[in-house]
Amino acid sequence: DGGITQSPKYLFRKEGQNVTLSCEQNLNHDAMYWYRQDPGQGLRLIYYSQIVNDFQKGDIAEGYSVSREKKESFPLTVTSAQKNPTAFYLCASSTSGTATEAFFGQGTRLTVV
Amino acid sequence: GEDVEQSLFLSVREGDSSVINCTYTDSSSTYLYWYKQEPGAGLQLLTYIFSNMDMKQDQRLTVLLNKKDKHLSLRIADTQTGDSAIYFCAERTWEGGYNKLIFGAGTRLAVHP
Numbered sequence: 001d002g003g004i005t006q007s008p009k010y011l012f013r014k015e016g017q018n019v020t021l022s023c024e025q026n027l028n029h030d031a032m033y034w035y036r037q038d039p040g041q042g043l044r045l046i047y048y049s050q051i052v053n054d055f056q057k058g059d060i061a062e063g064y065s066v067s068r069e070k071k072e073s074f075p076l077t078v079t080s081a082q083k084n085p086t087a088f089y090l091c092a093s094s095t096s097g098t099a100t101e102a103f104f105g106q107g108t109r110l111t112v113v
Numbered sequence: 114g115e116d117v118e119q120s121l122f123l124s125v126r127e128g129d130s131s132v133i134n135c136t137y138t139d140s141s142s143t144y145l146y147w148y149k150q151e152p153g154a155g156l157q158l159l160t161y162i163f164s165n166m167d168m169k170q171d172q173r174l175t176v177l178l179n180k181k182d183k184h185l186s187l188r189i190a191d192t193q194t195g196d197s198a199i200y201f202c203a204e205r206t207w208e209g210g211y212n213k214l215i216f217g218a219g220t221r222l223a224v225h226p
Contacts, residue, residue: 033214042216042218042219043216048211050211050212058213101146103158
């Protein structure tokens, strides 16, 4: 089945460690996005990518990094520079141009221990 | 800048209609969306409306758009307990040559007997 898959569903990180969240899609979508969700604050855009080997910072990119080496994959690394990383992370994809909707993965809940 | 605002909480009785409201600021938005999020899950697209429309109906869902006031609403008829979730309003904007989705903070809908 076509869709967008995030892994793992739950992730625990020790302070000072980098962690990478996986996002894979088989929808042949050009555009992919990472959002962070905190209670009562909705979704905030971290990074987005419209094509392979190109990505742009969103509203809260500090402390995060991404890569887009393949169309299907858009991993997000939460670095030790991110001071408050505990959150729910959502990946999405869409066709570019006249896209009418974005498809979301099921999310990864990251907790710093 | 872009901003999407929603009230944070709505409580309704089972069988009544629910109306969730949203305001946005970017008058150049082409599409406006309503997404549903159940606990611990990703976002599911419910419906969307193109900016040159003022109403769209899809089964129990009715979307009204007042472009002059930049106001969007989602009406759910005959609300059921399974409709309990967080509902996000989003606008699609064009920035720097790229499409972006801007989300509101979400409205938590609680349906009680």
